[in-house]
Amino acid sequence: MDALAGLLEGPRARGAFMIRACFDPPWAVRVEDGAPLTVMLMVRGDAWIVPDTGERLRLRAGDLAVARGPDPYVCADDPATAPQAVILPGGACSYPDGRPLNGSMDLGVRTWGDRADGEAVLLIGTYLVRGEIGGRLLDALPPLLSLTSEAWDNPLTPLLMNEVTRDEPGQEVVLDRLLDLLVIAALRAWFARPSAAAPAWYRALGDPVVGRALRLLQDDPAHPWTVATLAERTGVSRAALARRFTDLVGEPPMGYLTGWRLALAADRLRDSEDTLGAIARRVGYGSAFALSTAFKRVYGVSPQEYRVPTPSPSAAPAQAPAQTPAPA
Structure with a gap:
């Protein structure tokens, strides 16, 4: 087993939360889901990721970010934009004052936000359970890392864009495996950098x-x-x-x-x-x-x-945005 294989053999998503998020500025979403690992791939437009502590990060089209939980952060068009929604454990979603969104931002199959053809489009994949990501891998990562489009060649974006909104038999498994591939490809490129802070x-x-x-x-x-x-x-x-x-x-x-x-x-x-x-x-x-x-x-x-971990009531999916088609 080579070193990188030993490190990356852990990602095995099971029913991961994956959506295509589409927004028009100004927009901002606060993420408080406590997920162990979230991948954000900027398909179109720009975005900022602003953690409660630590340096903020700008994403441009083609860039990718990986956030290691459970610390919360804000994803927005601008660091100064106030959050309009809060993502909670299990994919539940509410207004900042705690009122449930009740599907008001659903745009179709695994599509969520303001407008399906919004100025900013992100693909977001979230591992919901720590056991799906090897502890050695999580311990090796900083709270927030990014790869620019110049730093890695990502052939998975078109495939992910095509698959994320499909509603076919076995689609959840397809998306789980694609998310695993995306994580492995990204971290392989990240660890290969001369300045990589490898363990x-x-x-x-x-x-x-x-x-x-x-x-x-x-x-x-x-x-x-x-x-x-x-x-x-x-x-x-x-x-x-x-x-x-x-x-x-x-x-x-x-x-x-x-x-x-x-x-x-x-x-x-x-x-x-x-x-x-x-x-x-x-x-x-x-x-x-x-x-x-x-x-x-x-x-x-x-x-x-x-x-067989004891399920936490707060982790139960109360509302999973855009996992099913929006009503006609």
Whole structure:
């Protein structure tokens, strides 16, 4: 497994919230949905993304932004424009004073805003559940990042524009996979930049010793690794490996291995019907009990609670704008 594949294998949307947003200035929407990751692709016109804290960001046609939740932000034609709508968890939408919009901005299938042929058009895709995005990927990203149209070649825009407003059988799955592809393509380009603020372990993969140790751990997490066996496989002393690994990655080899095993276990819990015992063996734990103990210590919940999270009343979709055709 190469480093980028290991980082990007996480995105797996399931019923992601995707719309085409169309506006005429002045316009502004405040986003308070708490979503773990949202992608905004500017198709036509300009927009500003203004987080509550941090630097604001301007998007022009062809540019893309990725917002890592749960912090709120405003998307607007101008930073000074007051929000006219608020996006809440589950795609619910209200006026700033809390009154529900009741579909007044629906423009058709997955189309929402002022006018279907508005001056500003954005494609917005939102992962609704953190488990759909690997924790290692989220931890590697800043709260807000962008790619200009000059920085990456995106062949997906025409396909997304064509598919987002279709209402065919299986369309939700098609859009989920397209969103995954868009995220992977964008982040691959973002991490490839010379100035990319990649995580320490990602940069460490370029080191001839630590990089080999990382690949060994990533490729075979179930192996009974020790610092001694890693040192033997990388051709250095145990002390030298431990020191070099910690300096470059920011944690000791066995600490990294524990995090990697638990991250893999978390993905398997959400993405498969495997028993806890089978998952434990797959990621390198001797028993379901050992995995459960380590998992709860790090994640704060048991594996079973992580696999079937208790739904939050506030996260239930009260109104999902533009997911169905507008009434005639």
